[in-house]
Amino acid sequence: MSCLSELLTVTTPWKYVLTLHSPELPLITNRDIVKKLVELKGNNIVAEGINAATGYAHKWLMKKKVVPGSPPENIGPLPNFTIYKSAESINSALSRDFVEYALTDSKAIALRKRLQYTRSAEEFFFATLNKLKDAPGNRMKLKAAGLAMPRFSQRFWGARRNGCLERYLRHKICIVSASDLPFILNQMKKGLWFYNKYLIDYDYVVNDCIQLLLLFVYKQECHYNEE
Structure with missing residues (x-):
């Protein structure tokens, strides 16, 4: 406050x-955040x-x-x-x-x-x-206004069959690792903006992979727009 x-x-x-x-x-870029907020x-x-x-x-x-x-x-x-x-x-x-x-x-x-x-x-x-x-x-x-509530930030409680494979929890919430990348990518496809919780000092690979993926998507969009 x-x-x-x-x-x-x-x-x-x-x-x-x-x-x-x-x-x-x-799970999305700053540019996309601004675009979605304008909408x-x-x-x-x-x-x-x-x-x-x-x-x-x-x-x-x-x-x-x-x-x-x-x-x-x-x-x-x-x-x-x-x-x-x-x-x-x-x-x-x-x-x-x-x-x-x-x-x-x-x-x-x-x-x-x-x-x-x-x-x-x-x-x-x-x-x-x-x-x-x-x-x-x-x-x-x-x-x-006919607008749907965006999937802004979401947490997932406990270990699941298709996620939290390392079973590392904090406050009973899954801390994702590299093993959970397929699960995180699926959440990105569903339009999730942020995942809570993630600790970069626990597994930095997750952040690196997401950054590379967002950069690849951005370059693909720029290439498409130029054409």
């Missing part, structure tokens, strides 16, 4: 900000999440996180709109108008204030705001 606040003060007329974890493996026409990419009224999400919503100066057990009432939770909503593409809304709107401020003492608060914030009717580029506006 601090980074978003600072971004609004810069003079460069940016239109989107991508919020990502550090161990992300890019969104100001709408956001935010994972939909689940209604926090469900037992699982509500359990996390009511957990108090330990922070200096945190209040007693009573952490205050929830805002009077539906709260949603999605771990994948941390990885989002947010329009500038939406960022301004998230930082200044009274409902956004009330939600953030309530979540500051909540476990995994970041998994509730954007997923909830992107469902509000007056939020710029929200989920409903994306659908109304």
Whole structure:
């Protein structure tokens, strides 16, 4: 949130900000990212999440996180709109108008204030705001524009028959290795932008192969355009 606040003060007329974890493996080029963001026409990419009224999400919503100066057990009432939770909503593409809304709107401020003492608060914030009717580029506006939600970032839990062959997990999420390249290439074909999680110091070969493939595709497209 601090980074978003600072971004609004810069003079460069940016239109989107991508919020990502550090161990992300890019599966498309910067050029294609820009092209796909333009096609969104100001709408956001935010994972939909689940209604926090469900037992699982509500359990996390009511957990108090330990922070200096945190209040007693009573952490205050929830805002009077539906709260949603999605771990994948941390990885989002947010329009500038939406960022301004998230930082200044009274409902956004009330939600953030309530979540500051909540476990995994970041998994509730954007997923909830992107469902509000007056939020710029929200989920409903994306659908109304006839646009599908892009496959922005995805993680895969546990070891699978066709992936995570080395069975190296972190937080129960598969860390891909060179053995998983066929699996990753298949995700690229399906239009995935980023894979989470990837650790370059664990297996640098994956990144090298993806970079070479993207460079090859780019050269092929340039050759086709020249012809």
